[in-house]
Amino acid sequence: MPLQSALYRVIFVCSGNICRSPAAECVFRARAAQAGLLERLAVDSAGTHGLHEGEPPDPRSVRVLARAGYPVVGTARELRASDFRAASAHDLFVCMDRTHERHVLRAGAPRERVALLRAFDPNGGGADLPDPYYGGAEDFDAMLGMIERAMDGLLAHVEAEVAARKER
Numbered sequence: 001m002p003l004q005s006a007l008y009r010v011i012f013v014c015s016g017n018i019c020r021s022p023a024a025e026c027v028f029r030a031r032a033a034q035a036g037l038l039e040r041l042a043v044d045s046a047g048t049h050g051l052h053e054g055e056p057p058d059p060r061s062v063r064v065l066a067r068a069g070y071p072v073v074g075t076a077r078e079l080r081a082s083d084f085r086a087a088s089a090h091d092l093f094v095c096m097d098r099t100h101e102r103h104v105l106r107a108g109a110p111r112e113r114v115a116l117l118r119a120f121d122p123n124g125g126g127a128d129l130p131d132p133y134y135g136g137a138e139d140f141d142a143m144l145g146m147i148e149r150a151m152d153g154l155l156a157h158v159e160a161e162v163a164a165r166k167e168r
Contacts, residue, residue: 007042008162011083012117013104014096017047017076019133019140021096022057024117024147026070031151032158040162044090048103050078058133064140068148084108091161094154097128118146120153 010028014021025045032038055076056062065072082088084107093114095101104114118124129146132139 006040008040008092008158008165009042009088009090010044010092010094010158011090012043012045012094012096013048013079013100014045014129015047015049015100015131016052016133017045017074017078018052018055018058019061020129020131020143020147021045021047022072022074022076023061023065023144024094024096024129025074026065026072027144027147027151028154029073030070031155035155035159037155037159037162041158045074046077046079046083048079048100050076052076053078060132060137060140061143064137064144068144079104079107089113092158097131115157117150117154119150120157121146121150122153124150 012021012024022045025043029038029043032041053076057072057074062072083090091113093104093109094117095104095114096117101114101116105111116126117129119126129143132143
């Protein structure tokens with residue numbers, strides 16, 4: 001059995017890694033830092049395709065995050081084989097919609113390590129997080145609201161996983 005990393009590894013996944021997944025990563029990082037949990041995590045985001053490889057987050061995502069007070073980090077990248085290898089695999093793949101979920105499962109992530117972001121929203125019911133890319137500013141505002149509503153549940157889940165790992 002491979003050795004378990006000391007850090008709990010979370011990756012957020014969307015299509016191009018410029019709108020939804022980097023926004024979710026930034027919000028999660030900020031909330032995890034507030035909870036004193038960030039130093040026990042490795043947090044990343046990636047896309048199911050590499051169309052935007054190396055680009056910063058979409059300026060509209062940057063604006064909505066900055067306006068809400070979230071530090072913006074990240075450079076777009078595509079999921080790679082190492083994201084699924086036993087020694088460096090992520091503990092949790094947080095997908096923005098069912099298309100991403102199917103992609104991650106087909107690529108080899110174990111089902112128990114894959115979740116939809118909105119499954120952690122008490123009112124989201126596991127629904128997809130709509131892609132704001134072709135929309136206007138209001139779509140990015142709505143995206144951020146949905147991400148924020150899911151964060152308490154996601155953070156509680158990750159805290160429980162980190163605590164369980166510590167007990168092992």
